[in-house]
Amino acid sequence: xxxxxxxxxxxxxxxxxxxxxxxxxxxxxxxxxRPILLMGPPGIGKTQIMEQIxxxxxxxxxxxxxxxxxxxxxxxxxxxxxxxxxGQEFSVTEYTMSEIxxxxxxxxxxxxxxxxxxxxxxxxxxxxTLAPTMLQFLQGKTFGNQKVPEGWIIVAAGNPPEYNKSVRxxxxxxxxxxxxxxxxxxxxxxxxxxxxxxLHQAVISYLELRKENFYRIETTVDGKFxxxxxxxxxxSELIQVYxxxxxxxxxxxxxxxxxxxxxxxxxxxxLELYYKYKKDYGIEDxxxxxxxxxxLQKMKAAPFDEHLSxxxxxxxxxxxLFEACYMTDAYVTKLYEYLIYYRENRxxxxxxDIWHLAEKDLEEFKASELLTRRExxxxxxxxxxxxxxxxxxxxxxxxxxxxxxxxxxxxxQEVNVREDEIAYTSATLQNVFHFMEDAFGESQEMVAFITxxxxxxxxxxxxxxxxxxxxxxxxxxxxxxxxxxDIVRQxxxxxxxxxxxxx
Numbered sequence: 001x002x003x004x005x006x007x008x009x010x011x012x013x014x015x016x017x018x019x020x021x022x023x024x025x026x027x028x029x030x031x032x033x034r035p036i037l038l039m040g041p042p043g044i045g046k047t048q049i050m051e052q053i054x055x056x057x058x059x060x061x062x063x064x065x066x067x068x069x070x071x072x073x074x075x076x077x078x079x080x081x082x083x084x085x086x087g088q089e090f091s092v093t094e095y096t097m098s099e100i101x102x103x104x105x106x107x108x109x110x111x112x113x114x115x116x117x118x119x120x121x122x123x124x125x126x127x128x129t130l131a132p133t134m135l136q137f138l139q140g141k142t143f144g145n146q147k148v149p150e151g152w153i154i155v156a157a158g159n160p161p162e163y164n165k166s167v168r169x170x171x172x173x174x175x176x177x178x179x180x181x182x183x184x185x186x187x188x189x190x191x192x193x194x195x196x197x198x199l200h201q202a203v204i205s206y207l208e209l210r211k212e213n214f215y216r217i218e219t220t221v222d223g224k225f226x227x228x229x230x231x232x233x234x235x236s237e238l239i240q241v242y243x244x245x246x247x248x249x250x251x252x253x254x255x256x257x258x259x260x261x262x263x264x265x266x267x268x269x270x271l272e273l274y275y276k277y278k279k280d281y282g283i284e285d286x287x288x289x290x291x292x293x294x295x296l297q298k299m300k301a302a303p304f305d306e307h308l309s310x311x312x313x314x315x316x317x318x319x320x321l322f323e324a325c326y327m328t329d330a331y332v333t334k335l336y337e338y339l340i341y342y343r344e345n346r347x348x349x350x351x352x353d354i355w356h357l358a359e360k361d362l363e364e365f366k367a368s369e370l371l372t373r374r375e376x377x378x379x380x381x382x383x384x385x386x387x388x389x390x391x392x393x394x395x396x397x398x399x400x401x402x403x404x405x406x407x408x409x410x411x412x413q414e415v416n417v418r419e420d421e422i423a424y425t426s427a428t429l430q431n432v433f434h435f436m437e438d439a440f441g442e443s444q445e446m447v448a449f450i451t452x453x454x455x456x457x458x459x460x461x462x463x464x465x466x467x468x469x470x471x472x473x474x475x476x477x478x479x480x481x482x483x484x485x486d487i488v489r490q491x492x493x494x495x496x497x498x499x500x501x502x503x
Contacts, residue, residue, distance in 0.1 A: 002186035003040075007049045009181055010036055010155065014057055017153050018115055026150070035138050035154035037123070040183035043228025044215065045190075046157045050119045055370050060107050060116025060152075064100055066126050066134070075133055075144035098143035104152055111368045115151035124158035124167050131168055139177050185215035188455075190229055195456040198323055199236040201316025202274045206267055207232065208452075209308065213263045225260040232258070239271075277309045287317055289431035291438075299439045307445050314432050315452045321425040322458035327374065328418050329465075331381045338386060339411055346404055351393065355386035385414065422466055429462075433470040442474075450474050 017033045054061035076095035141148045161167040217226040235257035251268035258264045342354045365371045453459045
């Protein structure tokens with residue numbers, strides 16, 4: 001199954017495993033909770049989805065790559081203990097607590113969260129000395145003589161044998177005690193994630209055109225060559241930083257992440273064209289609603305693959321605006337929550353106290369490790385505003401509700417900034433629709449544009465919250481099934497041209 005479905009399956013299992021009866025006991029006893037085994041190729045995001053699941057389920061996470069451990073660190077160190085059996089004293093070997101189990105208890109102490117996931121990666125690639133311990137762990141939920149704490153669910157991940165020479169097959173006895181989920185790479189599912197994470201539009205648009213290059217692992221006489229989801233995501237991050245530093249991402253840089261020479265060369269060429277089209281067609285002018293007849297004529301004379309590149313460039317810039325609006329809205333909403341608390345407690349608390357309360361909340365959330373990166377950025381932005389508001393009114397003399405009225409006025413300025421940002425983004429979206437109508441009309445290019453809007457979490461959020469008549473009209477009026485088939489056929493033609501060009 002695809003990784004999105006696998007993620008939901010795991011979340012459903014966790015919800016079932018952690019469900020309690022009226023007496024506070026787990027409805028499925030710990031001993032009957034089957035460990036979850038994710039089996040799939042490397043680099044498709046198994047670790048990332050565990051991090052997402054832990055945050056979304058508000059539970060802890062301890063992750064280990066088991067191949068980095070020896071038997072001693074996994075099981076514990078032996079020591080001799082004197083015991084009496086039947087009136088006789090014997091020397092018995094016992095073990096200190098497993099490093100892995102100790103990490104679970106440390107996580108509980110650190111986060112104050114008593115339930116969580118113990119994630120063991122590459123579990124079927126352990127050394128020969130550690131293999132029996134892993135079987136004991138999966139079957140009895142223990143490392144050495146230490147059990148996994150109650151409320152902690154075991155999730156393991158492994159690679160099929162064709163991807164790793166060190167793989168050990170599990171026997172039927174072990175497999176019969178696991179909840180096994182086979183997962184595979186799926187670009188369409190990954191694309192949703194890519195938009196939500198704000199990956200570079202050039203990466204998304206290239207892979208939309210060349211889906212077969214999203215995940216490839218090949219073994220040749222010269223060695224292994226591969227492209228993985230992890231590689232594309234890390235490359236995207238580098239491109240974004242390189243752009244801010246005015247550095248060039250060439251074929252050699254791409255190959256450091258996409259270790260498949262043909263794909264690295266192909267993407268580097270695509271990225272160069274991506275930047276060229278951005279400049280040649282004046283993408284920023286189009287976003288402002290400024291284009292002339294010469295631009296339209298040049299566009300209409302260009303081949304279909306060039307049209308798609310322009311559509312992707314426009315979608316990429318719009319995606320940045322949609323995401324910025326989303327973040328601003330989240331910030332204003334969170335700031336409002338703290339100011340409501342201030343309003344209700346202003347007799348006993350000053351605004352400075354609310355500012356420090358937000359700082360304390362941030363530290364507690366960070367300690368619990370439940371904050372996403374965007375939630376952390378939002379809360380930091382709220383803290384900065386509360387500090388600014390507090391400094392603005394500090395030392396002023398106010399009568400009655402004067403201080404609150406001043407804070408309210410400062411907050412209204414933030415609301416106005418949000419409204420201006422939404423208005424600018426709405427106008428930009430309309431400009432792009434007008435350009436698309438002038439340049440292409442109701443065409444495959446318009447289908448591609450609407451399709452990408454529908455795939456983007458932030459564009460769907462923005463349009464749902466703020467509306468867009470043109471989007472609704474085209475989304476309803478275009479016959480997507482038929483037109484998408486046409487666009488797929490044309491993309492395949494473009495792909496053949498690209499293939500010929502890189503040989």
